[in-house]
Amino acid sequence: MKYPRIEVRELKKSFDENIILDHINFKVHVGESLVIIGASGSGKSVLTKCIVGLSKPDDGDIFLDGHRLETNSSHRKSEAANLISYVFQNSALFDSLTVIENISFGPQFLNKQSKRVANEIARESMIKLDIHPKFWPMYPNELSSSSRKIVAIARALAVKPKIIIFDEPSTGLDIRASRKLDYLIRDSVKNENITAITITHDINSALHIADSIAMLHKGKLIWSGEPSELKKSDREEVRRFIKPFLTST
């Protein structure tokens, strides 16, 4: 039987009295690129942090390749760590390490490669993503935000994940850099046959990247479908959310 790469069932999460995620259900298949859209505070980041094991859900199940993740304890150590990579909204590159050290960190410590092999993997990854060699010995604070995002993607891809999660990849970038990043994400995911979940509130990015789109609103998954169906949605919340983007393009 072929399982979806990721399956989320009845996921619930709340902080004190605030319900952040309310009975979330969805599946993502191998090689599929799911984009989750929604306004700020709709629970997108919390959802991905639950999937990756950085936040513990109150209830519900997450399955990776049909195997249930132990959501009551941090599952970073076990199953998920070698499967899922995460690109943070603010890149989260290690300040004290150079670009090449940042990218070789995963292969060295997660994939347990020797330093020499990890550096080799990092070099390949940087060449693939067109990161100029002059950037390799630089520190993250010497890079522009779009370069930092690309390095963060290279770091995430260097561990050869089966699943990659992008948290607001185009935040803080101008339109040109944002589109370049969209193509980079789409190509990387397709070329490596990686399953991707991208969270964004930028509809144009979503339409570029997605095979399927889901919308979170106040902690509930209120709509899902193909990108072409998004504009035809009759859900009031969806139409209201996408309206500013459609009028601006």
Place this chain on the structure above:
Amino acid sequence: MVLIKHIGRYVLETLKILGRLVIFVEKAISHCFKPPYFYQLILKQVIDIGYYSLPVVGLTTLFSGMVLALQSYNGFTRFSSESAVATVVALSITRELGPVLAGLMVTGRVGSSIAAELASMKVSDQIDALKILGTNPFDYLIAPRIIACIVCLPILVLIGNIIGVFGGFLVGVYKLNFNPSTYLYQTVLYLEPMDIASGLNKAAIFGLLLGIMGCFHGYNCTRGAQGVGLATTNAVVSGCILILIFNYLVTELFFSS
């Protein structure tokens, strides 16, 4: 009723922080004793914490030794006991002033920087990124800093003791006109290994305290830039207070009889 509610909330909040601290300490210490060890990071921290704190500790103990010699001479002349100056300087520096002053100065310099560094890593998601890349932050960030603090403080105190006693010697010989060899003889005459050992033991405990406080407040930082500032302040204040409290407790343990 409102007052009781506020007190209750304050007590619960304090207990929550204490509980979190106990769990953190247990986790931090256990990770100091189990692999993986990041030797390069430990060495880097030893250099940052130990080597770069030398000037601060050296200057502090040098001038403290000098002031102590001057003050004790002024006091002892009233009882015609000037010869006790060298002994008092040596005992005060090795037993109390060396460890406490070094502990407080290193807390100000290192405790704050540990807290600020970890806090800014926390608010910029670098600690989460470590977890994603299969590395336990307690192995990679916390343990090297705590190990370096425990190792460096006794060494700094030992060097500080020598510099402090030398400060007293300078004032004794060049200002108070003591005979150099008599001063040195008086310095070692009543100084016992236990005096030095107790100071070094204190230093190791102070190192543990300042390392744990810096790491705890930095690692549990919230609320962005404001949180980084708060973590730094809390690390220094709690580190200094704990050093003074534990100084009494350890002194009681060593010298109560």
